[in-house]
Amino acid sequence: MSRFYAPPENINGNFIHINGQEAKHILKVMRLAEDDKVVVFDGTGREYAGFIKEIRPSGGINTKSVIIEIVSTKTPKEDKFPEITLAQCVPKREKMDYIVEKTTELGVSAIIPLVSERTVVDISGKKAADKRARWERIAVEAAKQCGRTDVPEIKNVQKLSCAQGGASDYDLALMACLREDTLQIRDAISGFTGGKIIVFIGPEGDFTPGEIKTAEETNCRLISLGKRVLKSDTAPIYAISVLNHEFSR
Numbered sequence: 669m670s671r672f673y674a675p676p677e678n679i680n681g682n683f684i685h686i687n688g689q690e691a692k693h694i695l696k697v698m699r700l701a702e703d704d705k706v707v708v709f710d711g712t713g714r715e716y717a718g719f720i721k722e723i724r725p726s727g728g729i730n731t732k733s734v735i736i737e738i739v740s741t742k743t744p745k746e747d748k749f750p751e752i753t754l755a756q757c758v759p760k761r762e763k764m765d766y767i768v769e770k771t772t773e774l775g776v777s778a779i780i781p782l783v784s785e786r787t788v789v790d791i792s793g794k795k796a797a798d799k800r801a802r803w804e805r806i807a808v809e810a811a812k813q814c815g816r817t818d819v820p821e822i823k824n825v826q827k828l829s830c831a832q833g834g835a836s837d838y839d840l841a842l843m844a845c846l847r848e849d850t851l852q853i854r855d856a857i858s859g860f861t862g863g864k865i866i867v868f869i870g871p872e873g874d875f876t877p878g879e880i881k882t883a884e885e886t887n888c889r890l891i892s893l894g895k896r897v898l899k900s901d902t903a904p905i906y907a908i909s910v911l912n913h914e915f916s917r
Contacts, residue, residue, distance in 0.1 A: 713744025
């Protein structure tokens with residue numbers, strides 16, 4: 669059965685209103701029609717099964733909205749898995765798109781795009797807002813594809829120093845870096861009993877010594893991602909995969 673996304677504000681009583689690109693996807697790409705069965709999730713963990721009740725004109729020329737009648741609702745189950753926030757320095761080209769897609773599939777709760785001293789990408793002002801909107805769309809599509817009923821929050825682009833200042837809001841903070849005196853991930857999470865984790869992944873060229881020192885001063889544990897130097901778009905996927913494995917044991 670086809671899965672689609674609608675924000676919570678589009679759900680009123682027993683009906684879901686879908687418009688814009690998602691309605692276009694339903695009608696033009698999937699070619700669904702009235703009475704077809706669908707599944708909709710709202711990004712908060714709730715999932716709705718229903719059928720297309722009505723297709724109606726919506727504002728502009730050749731634009732339509734889809735009205736879905738809800739037949740059943742699934743509420744989120746309590747998840748004992750820790751909430752993982754990925755704090756990722758934005759890499760060159762379109763690598764961040766890939767990172768958002770794959771870490772969404774791997775279950776991160778939030779993604780913070782970072783600018784550090786060695787970040788070479790110019791991402792500020794309107795460009796930052798446009799990028800964030802793009803990453804939000806990618807996260808929704810990835811959640812649809814992998815069967816998630818929630819969508820990770822894509823936070824505003826911020827400086828690394830700002831994110832490090834907020835590390836105390838998490839129960840555990842980890843920073844992957846190339847310094848020799850780092851911990852294996854398994855050792856870094858030893859004794860962790862649950863809660864919120866933030867994982868810092870650096871840019872091409874790694875974090876600077878000063879950034880690493882600041883991490884230590886904010887009680888961030890320095891971790892290794894193995895013997896090889898991983899690319900900036902490989903490192904977050906490896907780190908989140910290992911955390912998933914360790915916490916599922």
